[in-house]
């Protein structure tokens with residue numbers, strides 16, 4: 483199923499856990515900042531909408547999506563962080579550089595989650611074009627930041 487078939491901002495909110503005392507790190511890559519800032523805004527707004535306190539949301543930036551893994555490790559090792567949301571947008575270029583970034587950050591974030599036993603959410607768009615990114619950062623397919631935030635909340639309920 484693609485995002486074209488499932489809006490990223492439409493999801494079930496049944497049985498969400500109480501996250502009023504949970505602390506979230508929101509890491510935002512600076513590359514494609516028009517996209518990533520929209521994703522980050524969506525993530526933070528969704529966290530607030532579902533009971534997270536503003537003072538419990540720590541937003542930090544990293545240069546690019548490749549740096550999200552290390553940034554997630556820095557945040558996940560903190561005892562005062564319960565979940566990490568990693569936000570990025572890697573747009574396909576002329577070379578295979580995007581493939582290497584995407585694979586590295588997907589595996590890197592997974593490794594951090596398993597190492598620190600905390601939800602680390604893959605909120606990274608990997609579009610072919612800037613328009614596809616716009617469509618998934620508050621456009622016709624919703625906002626992947628919303629999806630990443632609700633995923634973090636649901637995963638804390640699992641723990």
Ligand SMILES: Nc1c(NC[C@H](O)[C@H](O)[C@H](O)CO)[nH]c(=O)[nH]c1=O
Nearest residue numbers: 511513545546547548570571572573
């Ligand atoms: N082309 C994109 C990048 N490239 C930069 C890398 O993420 C990384 O910062 C660099 O290779 C140095 O380690 N990053 C994105 O997030 N999005 C892109 O489209």
Ligand SMILES: CC(=O)[C@@H](O)COP(=O)(O)O
Nearest residue numbers: 573575576577578579580
């Ligand atoms: C995805 C990226 O890192 C971006 O810089 C790709 O650029 P290129 O055209 O060199 O593949």
